Amino acid sequence: MTTPQALQGMSDIFSPEVEIWQTLESRAREVLARYDFREVRTPILEEVGVYLHSLGDTSEIVTKQMYAFETRGGKQVCMRPEGTAGVMRHLAGRGQEAQDARLYYLGPMFRAERPQAGRRRQFHQLGVEGMGPASPEQDAEIIAMQAALFEAWELGPVSFQLNTRGAPEDFPRILDGLRNELLPHQDSLCGDCQRRLDNNVLRVLDCKVPGCKEIVQSLPPITTWMAPESIAYFDRVRAALDALKVPYEVNPLLVRGLDYYQHTIWEVTSTALGAQDALSGGGRYRMAMGKTELDGVGFGIGMERVLLALSEDTKTAFAKDAKDLVMLVAQNDEARGANFVLAADLRAAGFRVRMDLTGKSMKAQMKAAGRQNARWVILRGENELAQNTATVRDMSVGEQSEVPLGQVKDVLK
Numbered sequence: 001m002t003t004p005q006a007l008q009g010m011s012d013i014f015s016p017e018v019e020i021w022q023t024l025e026s027r028a029r030e031v032l033a034r035y036d037f038r039e040v041r042t043p044i045l046e047e048v049g050v051y052l053h054s055l056g057d058t059s060e061i062v063t064k065q066m067y068a069f070e071t072r073g074g075k076q077v078c079m080r081p082e083g084t085a086g087v088m089r090h091l092a093g094r095g096q097e098a099q100d101a102r103l104y105y106l107g108p109m110f111r112a113e114r115p116q117a118g119r120r121r122q123f124h125q126l127g128v129e130g131m132g133p134a135s136p137e138q139d140a141e142i143i144a145m146q147a148a149l150f151e152a153w154e155l156g157p158v159s160f161q162l163n164t165r166g167a168p169e170d171f172p173r174i175l176d177g178l179r180n181e182l183l184p185h186q187d188s189l190c191g192d193c194q195r196r197l198d199n200n201v202l203r204v205l206d207c208k209v210p211g212c213k214e215i216v217q218s219l220p221p222i223t224t225w226m227a228p229e230s231i232a233y234f235d236r237v238r239a240a241l242d243a244l245k246v247p248y249e250v251n252p253l254l255v256r257g258l259d260y261y262q263h264t265i266w267e268v269t270s271t272a273l274g275a276q277d278a279l280s281g282g283g284r285y286r287m288a289m290g291k292t293e294l295d296g297v298g299f300g301i302g303m304e305r306v307l308l309a310l311s312e313d314t315k316t317a318f319a320k321d322a323k324d325l326v327m328l329v330a331q332n333d334e335a336r337g338a339n340f341v342l343a344a345d346l347r348a349a350g351f352r353v354r355m356d357l358t359g360k361s362m363k364a365q366m367k368a369a370g371r372q373n374a375r376w377v378i379l380r381g382e383n384e385l386a387q388n389t390a391t392v393r394d395m396s397v398g399e400q401s402e403v404p405l406g407q408v409k410d411v412l413k
Helices: 017-034 048-055 060-065 084-092 095-100 136-152 168-188 191-199 201-206 210-217 228-243 303-309 312-319 333-348 362-371 382-387 405-412
Strands: 045-047 067-070 076-079 102-110 122-131 158-164 261-270 278-289 292-302 325-330 352-355 376-380 389-394 399-404
Touching: 017 102, 017 122, 017 136, 017 303, 017 312, 045 048, 045 084, 048 076, 048 084, 084 095, 084 102, 084 122, 084 278, 084 292, 095 122, 122 136, 122 303, 136 158, 136 228, 136 261, 136 278, 136 292, 158 228, 168 191, 168 201, 168 210, 191 201, 201 210, 228 261, 278 303, 292 303, 325 333, 325 362, 333 352, 333 376, 333 382, 333 405, 362 376, 376 382, 382 389, 389 405, 399 405
Parallel strands: 325 352, 325 376
Antiparallel strands: 045 076, 067 076, 102 122, 122 292, 158 261, 261 278, 278 292, 376 389, 389 399
């Protein structure tokens, strides 16, 4: 039998990369806590209807990417392809509490798409949902929080691309206006965009096919068909961001693909990602869950994309954010027994400690300390036991000294 491998598009995350993940996650929790956002953990499996009703049955996530199947009981379920819909399903049953909830989620998502750099079939997403009626200032606050998050992660230059989709009352005029502008070019559009003319015309603006992009560049902005109130709303968002000194660029071709977006939408790009430069997306939305309508604003960040955007120096620093490893090395069985007790004492004091428990030689134990990148090695043998001391070696500089056992913690600190 061949050795089992991880499924295509799904991978293990292990040291030293996992320490980078842990640093990103801990820093994110610190930033989100300052804005009073609290974590929610929704199930990985949901009823298919949760996504059909929220994402729209013409979105690519629903039509091409969902891992959906039937349970033994005949229920149609799927593995969550994104986080917002599950959070909305959770909030829909919580009455007044849902109206001003501030929640974030962090965990794996699943989409059946072609694996590529930063886009896996199992990927991880950090997302936030700030609930409440449409408010330009709330939109700006969420964008500013995301900028603070990227700063905490020490990401290089990022660009916030901003646009508006207008109010729901604007949508029919926008769709009709775009369709009328595109119909004369119908034969020059790609096959996907020809179909989008009927069922999802906004997505034409997001097409990456060169011929379609050239046509789109000639179109008037979608604000052409918006009411003055919608444009004033967007102006207030921009004024609030200016007051907070959050840099952004207005991108009139930005649409975001999901049906529930309205008013402010944005994407974040990073030059560190190359041609596929999208790092994150967000916007204001109105979503129906059964008879409950929920208004909010939020964003989602692909964590694998963040790792790709980090500099090598930052990755190295984040990987070392874990506490330094202390390796206990024993000369004989008596010292090993004494180290067993010492390890428990050091761990109780907050140190990260490891030792050999199988009777290996001192040479083998020292090699293991090197393999594990131990910062400190504490050696004990007959002399140290007799004098109640320990030899403490700082592996980063190759220096060691013999200290009284009661002072070991002070030296490690």
